[in-house]
Amino acid sequence: MRSFLPLCVLAAPYLSNAVLPRIPDHGFGKRQTSSSGLTVDFQVTEPVLTPSGTSDQYGCVYTKVLMEHDFAYSYGIPFVGEKGATSIIASQLIRHLHLGNYTPPPCSFNRVTMNFTVTSSGRQFDRLGLMYLGDIEVFRTSTAEPTASGIIWTYVKEMQQYDALWKADQKVIFDLGNLIDSTYTGIYNTTLTATFFTIPDSPATADTILPISAMMSAENQGSAFEVPSQNASVSYTLPTNVDRAVVSLLACGQSTEEFWYTNVLTSEENTFASTTGALYGGSPWREVQLLIDGQLAGVSWPFPVIFTGGIAPGLWRPIVGIDAFDLREHEIDITPWLPAILDGNAHTFEIRVASLNDDGAGHATLVETPGSYWVVSGKIFLFLGAPGSVTTGTKPVINTPPPTFTLSSAITQNATGANQTLTYSVIAARDISISSTIKTSIGTKVASWVQKLEYNNFDALTNQGLVQLTIQSTNGSDVGTSGYANTYGYPITVNSSFSVSPSGALGINASLNRGLDFNVYGPSVFPSGIQTFNVTSPSIFAVGGRPAPQSILVSNLPLFSAALLSTTQIASAQYYSSPNVSYSFGTTEQFFSFDGVKVGSPEVTDELYSRHVKAVNATVVEDSQNLVGMTFGVPSNAPGSGTLLQNNMGTSARAILGRGPA
Numbered sequence: 001m002r003s004f005l006p007l008c009v010l011a012a013p014y015l016s017n018a019v020l021p022r023i024p025d026h027g028f029g030k031r032q033t034s035s036s037g038l039t040v041d042f043q044v045t046e047p048v049l050t051p052s053g054t055s056d057q058y059g060c061v062y063t064k065v066l067m068e069h070d071f072a073y074s075y076g077i078p079f080v081g082e083k084g085a086t087s088i089i090a091s092q093l094i095r096h097l098h099l100g101n102y103t104p105p106p107c108s109f110n111r112v113t114m115n116f117t118v119t120s121s122g123r124q125f126d127r128l129g130l131m132y133l134g135d136i137e138v139f140r141t142s143t144a145e146p147t148a149s150g151i152i153w154t155y156v157k158e159m160q161q162y163d164a165l166w167k168a169d170q171k172v173i174f175d176l177g178n179l180i181d182s183t184y185t186g187i188y189n190t191t192l193t194a195t196f197f198t199i200p201d202s203p204a205t206a207d208t209i210l211p212i213s214a215m216m217s218a219e220n221q222g223s224a225f226e227v228p229s230q231n232a233s234v235s236y237t238l239p240t241n242v243d244r245a246v247v248s249l250l251a252c253g254q255s256t257e258e259f260w261y262t263n264v265l266t267s268e269e270n271t272f273a274s275t276t277g278a279l280y281g282g283s284p285w286r287e288v289q290l291l292i293d294g295q296l297a298g299v300s301w302p303f304p305v306i307f308t309g310g311i312a313p314g315l316w317r318p319i320v321g322i323d324a325f326d327l328r329e330h331e332i333d334i335t336p337w338l339p340a341i342l343d344g345n346a347h348t349f350e351i352r353v354a355s356l357n358d359d360g361a362g363h364a365t366l367v368e369t370p371g372s373y374w375v376v377s378g379k380i381f382l383f384l385g386a387p388g389s390v391t392t393g394t395k396p397v398i399n400t401p402p403p404t405f406t407l408s409s410a411i412t413q414n415a416t417g418a419n420q421t422l423t424y425s426v427i428a429a430r431d432i433s434i435s436s437t438i439k440t441s442i443g444t445k446v447a448s449w450v451q452k453l454e455y456n457n458f459d460a461l462t463n464q465g466l467v468q469l470t471i472q473s474t475n476g477s478d479v480g481t482s483g484y485a486n487t488y489g490y491p492i493t494v495n496s497s498f499s500v501s502p503s504g505a506l507g508i509n510a511s512l513n514r515g516l517d518f519n520v521y522g523p524s525v526f527p528s529g530i531q532t533f534n535v536t537s538p539s540i541f542a543v544g545g546r547p548a549p550q551s552i553l554v555s556n557l558p559l560f561s562a563a564l565l566s567t568t569q570i571a572s573a574q575y576y577s578s579p580n581v582s583y584s585f586g587t588t589e590q591f592f593s594f595d596g597v598k599v600g601s602p603e604v605t606d607e608l609y610s611r612h613v614k615a616v617n618a619t620v621v622e623d624s625q626n627l628v629g630m631t632f633g634v635p636s637n638a639p640g641s642g643t644l645l646q647n648n649m650g651t652s653a654r655a656i657l658g659r660g661p662a
Contacts, residue, residue, distance in 0.1 A: 038119060038152040039618075041144040041308075041318040043325040044567065046529045046594040046609050047627065048156040049539035050113045050195050052551050056538075058198040060107035066114075067192040071127075071178045080220045081172035102133070102170040109196035111531075112159040112166050117191045118143065121150035124186025126308040128254070128375070129176040131192075133165045135211040135223045137377040140250055140327040142307045143176070144320060146186040151318075155325045156542055158527045159194065161381075163205040166196070175222035201559070203523060203531065204383065210236055212247070212349050212378030224377045225351065228369045232376050233350040240342050240390045243440045244383040244482055246525045248329040249300050249351060249376070251288045256280045256371040260355075261304045261492065262459065262470050263371070264424065265409055267360035271422045272465030279465070282355035282371050283364065284457045284472065285426050287403070290332050290378070291350040292341065296400040298332030298432060301453050301474050303490050303516065311496060312510040314573030314586025317618035322516050322567060331525050333480035334380075335447040336436040339393035351376045356405065356426070364405045364426075381525050385441030393438035393447075403430035403453075414464075421462045428455040450479045467497040483522035490516050504579050511572040521562040521597070528563035530596045533608055533628070541627065554628055557606070560596035564605060567592040589614040589622075 051061045069079040081101050116139075124146050131139035144153055159166070178188055212234050213223035225232035238245075253260045259280075264271070266281035288300040306321040316324070334341075341347045353374045358364040385391065409424035435448035453476040460469045473491040478484075492514040499507045520528035533554055542549040573586035591612050595605040607626070614622040625632040 038121075038150040039147060039318060041151050041153040041320060043153075043155060043320050043323075044590050044592045044611055044613060045326070046565065046592075047532065047541055048113050048158050048529075049532045049541060049552075049554065050115075050156065051197050052538050052540050056197070058200065059109070060105075061195065061197045062105040062107055062109070063193055063195045064102075064105060065191070065193050066102060066172050067174055067190065069174065069190050071176045071188040071190065073178065073180045075177040075179065076221075078173050078175035078220070078222055081170075102166075102172050104167055104169070105196045107196070109166075109198055110160070110163065110202040111197050111199050112163070113195050114139070114157045114159045115154060115191075115193045115195070116141065116157065117152070117154045119150060119152045119189045120144075120146035120186045121148065122146055122185035122187070123148075124178070124184050124188075126310075127176055127178050127188070128252075128307075129174065130222050130224055130375075132173040132175070132217060132223055133162065133170040134173075135213050135215040135217045136162075136165065136209060136379060137211070137213060137222075137224060137250060138162055138165070140252070141325050142327075143188055144308045144316070144318075145313065153320075153325070154542055157326055158529075158532065160202075160531065161205060161526050162209065164207055164209050166194075171217055173217055173220070173222060175224075199531070203527075206246075206381035206525065207384040208239070208382040210234075210380040210382070212351060212380065224375050226373045227351070227353050227376055229373060231350070232352070232378075233348055235346045235348045236380070237344065237346045238342055238382065239384065240344065241385045241387065241441065242338055242342060242382050242391055243385040243442065245334045245338060246381045247290055247298070247332045247334050247349065248379045248381070248525065249288050249290060249332065250327065250329045250378065251300070251302060251351070251353065251374055251376040252305055252327055253286070253302075253370075253374050255373055257282075257286075257374055258307075258310075259304075260284065260286050260302075260370070261457065261472050262468060262494070264422065264459070264461075265358045265360075265364075265407065265426075266356070267358050268409060268411070268422060268424065271411060271419050272461070274418065274464075276465040280371060282367075283358065283407075283426055284459060284470070285356055285405075285428055285455060286370065287354040287366075287430075288330070288374075288376065289352045289354060289368070290334075291348075291352065292334065292337055293347050294350075295398060296432070297334055297337060297434065298449060298451060298478075299430065299453070300330035300332075301455060301476060303328060303474075304472070304492055304514075306514075311494060311512065312508050312573035312575050312584075312586065314575060314584040314618070315510065315512070315571045315588055317586060317588075317615065318620065319569075319588045319590055319613060319615050322514065322569060328518075329526060331478070331484070331486070333447075333449045333478075333482060333484060335438065335480065335482065336396045336434045336449055338391050338438050338440075338447070339436055340396055342391050349378070349380065351378050356407075358407055362407050362409075364407050366402060389441035391438060391440045393444075394436050396434055396436040399431075399433040401431070403428050418464065420464055421460065422465070423458075423460045425458045426455070427457075429453065446481060448479075448481045452477050463497070466499060468495075470494045484524055485521040486524070487519045488517060490514070506575070506577040508573075508575040510574075513568070513570050515568040516565070518565045519562065529565065529594060530560040530563045530608070533557050533560070533596070541632075552627065552630065557628065558596075559599040560606070561599045561602070562597035564595040564597065565593070585617055587614070587616045 269281040308316040355370040356364040406427040414420040432451040457472040475489040478486045496510040571588040594609040
């Protein structure tokens with residue numbers, strides 16, 4: 001389904017691509033283990049509480065199995081919720097428990113949570129997984145890399161935002177492309193369940209959800225676009241009684257674009273041609289754009305997701321990277337556009353990804369053709385007014401000037417005249433403002449959407465391109481007149497070095513410090529996390545890294561109007577591979593806090609959840625969690641030792657990296 005890429009040595013320290021093969025983790029030592037002896041991997045995130053039992057004071061608690069499926073050789077063969085036959089692959093019985101298309105549960109509900117549990121053993125790379133209800137992507141995840149003795153992870157996701165879809169029959173499609181052969185033996189054994197229940201004071205959710213996708217469900221395929229090779233555009237004639245409309249964007253880079261934030265300026269791709277070959281270009285800046293009828297309606301400056309094989313394998317055992325198990329979506333309020341797009345005519349909605357093209361003299365232009373490739377999709381959430389009403393208003397005033405850029409770069413030579421170092425920086429800023437006056441079924445108001453973004457990246461490549469330091473920060477604020485606002489920042493510093501000896505031994509040293517601050521105010525389409533604490537009946541709390549969940553009771557909490565999330569990961573790792581033996585070492589530490597802002601008291605916050613966890617050589621050595629005043633300690637162990645890995649990858653860098661033959 002995907003072709004291998006030529007090796008770019010500089011990119012080699014960044015070993016992951018959740019579609020293409022890379023160095024798998026197949027022999028790490030002791031880690032936090034479940035009762036079955038499987039290593040428990042986990043993403044540090046705020047808990048999603050789900051009521052236990054089959055009913056509570058508000059009604060039924062109904063759990064439905066959506067999928068039980070083993071992803072073996074599954075490129076281009078997604079799970080589809082229709083009846084199918086059991087098959088034999090690689091002399092193993094592969095489960096194909098097709099449960100039929102989804103039908104709503106036999107009781108009322110206003111809240112849905114989803115549990116995705118995966119086990120795997122053997123050798124395998126991390127893979128990208130996309131779940132759809134029909135043509136609409138509702139969950140994008142990636143896999144951990146298995147060990148010979150086996151791993152397990154569970155991720156619980158809030159799915160209330162898709163209530164309109166859960167109320168109707170749906171075709172469930174889960175696209176997780178995997179590869180099985182004599183070398184890569186890890187099968188991903190998956191179970192996906194959804195639990196439906198009712199909570200008091202449930203926030204309003206969209207009445208209608210429309211996909212911005214390739215709409216391939218009728219052919220039993222996933223519907224995400226790949227850009228720039230595909231035109232990610234759809235056309236709709238919308239109902240005339242829309243009061244509010246929001247578009248979500250979901251995008252991640254793959255292949256030459258997976259580590260976009262380390263890419264060089266296009267004019268300097270061949271700086272180290274004799275040692276690294278051509279470097280990946282387009283600059284380290286990217287922008288995901290939403291266009292309505294060809295006009296810019298909003299943007300997302302993407303968060304640098306690092307998958308579980310990324311940079312160096314030892315960084316992500318057993319703590320995975322921020323958002324690796326649940327890629328975050330970006331909301332853009334298009335309510336100011338309603339007077340222009342509710343006229344009974346068809347209108348286009350398009351997603352593009354932009355990069356930079358520079359002239360080598362410090363000048364850059366925005367181009368809408370990034371490298372290959374980005375996986376993108378979107379959704380249009382419509383909140384309807386009274387039946388039969390017609391929303392009207394003034395033509396939107398659109399102020400979307402191009403972003404400003406400041407570029408600089410320098411190259412130095414060694415005594416032989418060969419290029420020795422390359423330094424470059426990119427500074428960017430953008431302001432967007434769109435407004436109109438709209439008249440809906442509930443009155444007349446001014447609708448607006450305002451974005452302010454700032455970006456700064458510095459890169460230094462030394463030792464003829466075999467060492468790279470990346471320091472980047474992105475900060476933004478989004479404000480809509482619905483009361484929704486989002487402020488966010490994600491700094492990242494990565495330092496990596498790569499070497500291949502004449503004998504074929506590969507060495508990687510890497511360190512990183514990265515963070516995410518994500519604050520949500522007002523009526524967001526995607527749950528901000530505070531709604532989970534409205535569950536007042538005994539609930540299941542899955543303590544990340546603990547083999548079994550436990551039941552807790554959260555009560556007497558105030559109402560919250562905003563959610564404040566802040567997390568930091570600090571990690572270092574080493575990897576060594578020779579023709580006969582491979583080793584990996586690593587230390588990862590993460591700090592996480594999640595607070596609620598009290599309704600009516602914006603200066604008052606309550607700590608709802610916090611966690612500090614540290615792993616050394618794939619073993620959890622420190623772990624403490626606090627959930628609304630309740631402390632949970634996860635059992636930890638003494639630090640593991642450097643891990644001996646199986647090695648039959650060959651002696652060439654291309655083979656070691658899974659990028660093709662020597």
